[in-house]
Amino acid sequence: MTESNAELLPATRRALDHRLALAQSEGRVPSAVAAVAREGRVVWSGGRGELPAGARPEEVQYRIGSLTKTMTAVLVMRLRDEGRVDLADPLGAHLDVPHGGEATLFQLLSHTGGLAAEARGPWWERTPGELRPELPDIFGEQPQKHHPGRRYHYSNPGYALLGALVERLRGEPWFTVLRREVLEPLGMRRTTALPAAPHAEGWAVHPYADVRQREPLVDTGRMAPAGQLWSTAADLALFAAFLADADDAAGTGARSGAHEAILGAATRAEMRRPAAPPEAGAWDSSYGLGVQLARRPDGRVLAGHGGSMPGFVANLWTSGADRLAAVALANATSGLGGVPAAELLELVAAHEPAPPEPWRPMPADDADPALLALAGAWYWGTVPYLLRVHAGRMLTLTPAAGAGVRASRFLPCAAGGWRGLDGYFAGEALRAVTAGEGRVTHLDLGTYVFTREPYDPAAPLPGGADPEGWR
Known part of the structure; x- marks a missing residue:
């Protein structure tokens, strides 16, 4: 079951359909949906496997896991742009926390705050959040794994703290703020904290047999800003357009007024720049401020985020140079080969490369x-x-x-x-x-x-130009 937009060539649509079918089959996932957007508009969408009857593939909800973090980061950057916080501020200057108070907001956004990767047991992604209503309860015995700022160490609790910061400064629950400040202005009406029909069921597929069992559906409570949300391929295409719009922050491309009202182009470009040091040598993957970065084999640099929760995997990638974004979602705890959103994007870029922006004289x-x-x-x-x-x-x-x-x-x-x-x-x-x-x-x-000339004698050069001149 696929649905494609006629703006792409038939050969491109067939290639996308085939890649998604291959991913669903080889990845052994009950269902998968994907979409490709160009300049903010969905130009292809597809679905494969068990989808709700009568539902358009791009409108079926899946849990998106850590893609939630990028949206939480947008809320923090809005506070920064309003002057409410500075990214150099330690978290403890704004929020009374038992751990992580020495880490700056920049470090928490870029996963360089040194905090533990996971919340304390039991497994938080499968544990109802009411077991941890207060911040102290999300930390285990050794919450600080590294000195803040020393190295990249992915931290889910770090984003729980950032969500709590948003609640503290806005005086409202994190999701209430997200819905009002980001989701509604972007038209993301099918992005919710809990599932809303039509939505996919979460499954675990046996690694060595063609059988499956249901995964629990839990509200993660205080950990929600790190991975709670449900969304659709269509909604995530809107969010991808927001992330990638005006890729150079200099105003040379078309820029959406709605995007600017949420977060300026310069701030979005700041989020997409590497902020975390690479583990060694030249980087092929890095992290910005709430945004994952990947350098592909062809040299293309993509920005976006992946996500997983029990029963679901998700991925969103954007390429500003190609003016493309791709989303892929599936309902299995593992599989789909990492979700081939990047491959879908690159397939369109190879088949139908974006023409350069037309030259225009300046105003x-x-x-x-x-x-x-x-x-x-x-x-x-x-x-x-x-x-x-x-x-x-x-x-x-x-x-x-x-x-x-x-x-x-x-x-x-x-x-x-x-x-x-x-x-x-x-x-x-x-x-x-x-x-x-x-x-x-x-x-x-x-x-x-x-200077206008090499070692121009008329210019005040440090050390001066040799009086004998060139000879």
């Missing part, structure tokens, strides 16, 4: 002659760089020979000048320095001096 208000005069070649010593001017008064500075390690984008500052958005100069200040008559003599970038 007339941005075409300031003084700003345009900065465009062109500049030199750091003898190395040529190219400075380009874009809409929104954004600048890019790249080595003339190619992107290079010191390529960066710069956003304008209210106080004047620009600040690095990414790359080597991220966070560094860029200013155009003028002489008395208003002529720009050089660019100052974090003490780097860029």
Whole structure:
């Protein structure tokens, strides 16, 4: 049983249908649903196996486990953007907690707070939450496993603490806040704390026999912000569009007003940047602020999150470069090969690559002659760089020979000048320095001096230019 949108080519739809069928069969899951969205719109959805009669596959609820964490992180980032908290604040500055108070909000969001991976026994994902109504009861005998900030160590209790922080500062239950601030504005009407029909049943499939048994359905109580939610492929496609919208935070792409009202594009981009140190060497997987990151074999970097609860597995991945997102959900405790959302996304990207955004001239208000005069070649010593001017008064500075390690984008500052958005100069200040008559003599970038000519004698170079000149 599949349903596809005609915007994709028939060959692409067939390939997606086949991949989902293969995943459900080889993964030995009672049912699986998936969807692919392009630029925020579902362009394909499919279902395989035992689905509620008459239900559209993308509207069937599944439990999404740790995908809940990304939504909890959005609530914390909203508090930060409102000035209610700073990510450098220790949790204990805002919430009286028995453990984890020394960890900063940044560390808890990025799983670097050093807290235990799991709540105390019994197995919290199969234990009704009323056994742990208070925060002290979620911790075991050794709640702190590592010194805060030293290393990445995934922590479910850490997100229970972040959910409690939201409740403390908003004065309302965590899910009430989530529904009002995120779910309703995004139109996610089928994302709930408890299942609502039509929904899939949770199953455990025997590893060596084609039999199964039901998994318990529990309300996880205080642990809910770490993994409680139920959702659908259609709702998660809306959330994926929110995460990936305006991927570069510079305003160069189309941007939804509803998305901006929830969380600014710059903050969403901040969430999608690696925040946790890799275990060793170059990373192929990392973690941002409530967002998992994966570097695929083809070099594509995906952002999203996976999830599992007894009876369910889920995965959501987005690729801003491709303007694509994919969701896959199944109702088995294990199976489906990790849920092939990333493979579905890459299949569409390979069959129907997204065309580049059309070039458009910048708005007339941005075409300031003084700003345009900065465009062109500049030199750091003898190395040529190219400075380009874009809409929104954004600048890019790249080595003339190619992107290079010191390529960066710069956003304008209210106080004047620009600040690095990414790359080597991220966070560094860029200013155009003028002489008395208003002529720009050089660019100052974090003490780097860029001149119009290699070692321009008219510019105030540190150490000065050799009076004998070039010879």
